Amino acid sequence: MKNLKQKLTLIFLLIINFSWACEACKLAQPPVTRSYTHGAGPQGNLDWVIVAVVTAIIIYTLIFSVKYLAKPGEKKSNHIKYSILQD
Structure with missing residues (x-):
């Protein structure tokens, strides 16, 4: 059960990481990679x-x-x- 909780926590944190990119970074990215990378992207x-x-x-x-x-x-x-x- 503890292992399942750790996996679910990791998946949750990864999802949150992709959804909470800062607005300045989102605007600097090309439309293809918007919301998937942090920073300027390619x-x-x-x-x-x-x-x-x-x-x-x-x-x-x-x-x-x-x-x-x-x-x-x-x-x-x-x-x-x-x-x-x-x-």
């Missing part, structure tokens, strides 16, 4: 390229992590997972 074209590349990497790794969690594809009988599963 300024130039290079910043937007970096954001796009990082977003593509995150989506790529998310897709493959879900894919290999759902269907790992290991079929060899001497794979290490079988030594763990037999115990």
Whole structure:
């Protein structure tokens, strides 16, 4: 129960962090990142390229992590997972 309370508190604090950005920071941000970052946000074209590349990497790794969690594809009988599963 204590662990659940800690997780709920952390989630609550993260939500509050996004919703209570100061008005000066909100006005300085571009419309795309408004209310998600603190400060000026991405300024130039290079910043937007970096954001796009990082977003593509995150989506790529998310897709493959879900894919290999759902269907790992290991079929060899001497794979290490079988030594763990037999115990």
